[in-house]
Amino acid sequence: ETGVTQSPTHLIKTRGQQVTLRCSSQSGHNTVSWYQQALGQGPQFIFQYYREEENGRGNFPPRFSGLQFPNYSSELNVNALELDDSALYLCASSRGLANYEQYFGPGTRLTVT
Amino acid sequence: QKEVEQDPGPLSVPEGAIVSLNCTYSNSAFQYFMWYRQYSRKGPELLMYTYSSGNKEDGRFTAQVDKSSKYISLFIRDSQPSDSATYLCAMSAGVRGGSEKLVFGKGMKLTVNP
Numbered sequence: 496e497t498g499v500t501q502s503p504t505h506l507i508k509t510r511g512q513q514v515t516l517r518c519s520s521q522s523g524h525n526t527v528s529w530y531q532q533a534l535g536q537g538p539q540f541i542f543q544y545y546r547e548e549e550n551g552r553g554n555f556p557p558r559f560s561g562l563q564f565p566n567y568s569s570e571l572n573v574n575a576l577e578l579d580d581s582a583l584y585l586c587a588s589s590r591g592l593a594n595y596e597q598y599f600g601p602g603t604r605l606t607v608t
Numbered sequence: 609q610k611e612v613e614q615d616p617g618p619l620s621v622p623e624g625a626i627v628s629l630n631c632t633y634s635n636s637a638f639q640y641f642m643w644y645r646q647y648s649r650k651g652p653e654l655l656m657y658t659y660s661s662g663n664k665e666d667g668r669f670t671a672q673v674d675k676s677s678k679y680i681s682l683f684i685r686d687s688q689p690s691d692s693a694t695y696l697c698a699m700s701a702g703v704r705g706g707s708e709k710l711v712f713g714k715g716m717k718l719t720v721n722p
Contacts, residue, residue: 499651528708528709528710530710530712535616535714535715536714536715537612537614537696537698537712537713537714537715538652538696538710538712539712540709540710540711543708543709550708551708551709553709585651585652587710592708594640594700594702594708594709594710595640595642595657595659595700595702596654596657597654597710598654599644599651599652599653599654600651601650601651602650602651604649
């Protein structure tokens with residue numbers, strides 16, 4: 496069984512640029528959730544995709560957007576990057592809406608300069 | 609008041625000690641309670657989850673939930689240096705509770721010294 500994978504591992508961007516992060520869900524999982532983890536903090540929920548539709552969103556502005564594809568992989572897009580967007584971005588997959596069993600990928604570390 | 613409060617530590621214990629990690633919460637809609645372990649520069653790893661109140665044991669790990677006090681705990685018996693990591697509590701109201709998101713504590717950094 497393949498776990499959750501994310502790409503790229505690290506990314507450096509300049510303020511104002513746009514970024515796309517990618518996630519492949521664990522085999523058999525059709526739900527993907529995205530989280531932002533700032534240094535020394537717990538992960539913060541960005542949004543969730545279930546069967547290719549957004550199914551819940553946290554307290555993040557519209558410049559954070561996402562997609563889920565028919566194979567259940569997902570993208571997180573962030574426009575107009577700000578310095579405070581520097582964080583570890585985590586993707587988690589689960590089967591259906593069983594959010595108590597979410598499995599996380601290794602994350603993408605984004606640095607905005 | 610934050611929905612989930614967790615003392616960030618750090619906590620340092622000798623090998624073999626019993627470790628107690630705790631979180632409190634304010635949202636009475638939470639029904640699912642999870643503990644994750646996160647090694648440095650890695651994603652969180654699910655240790656165990658509990659539904660509603662009660663205890664759950666898995667090897668050296670025991671999770672307890674007291675909904676009346678809005679308090680959850682994770683106990684680690686016979687702690688090992690390999691248990692050194694950040695431990696995150698997380699909670700969810702679940703689909704029937706109207707929210708799919710996991711709400712995390714800040715995480716407690718644990719070091720087990722040989």
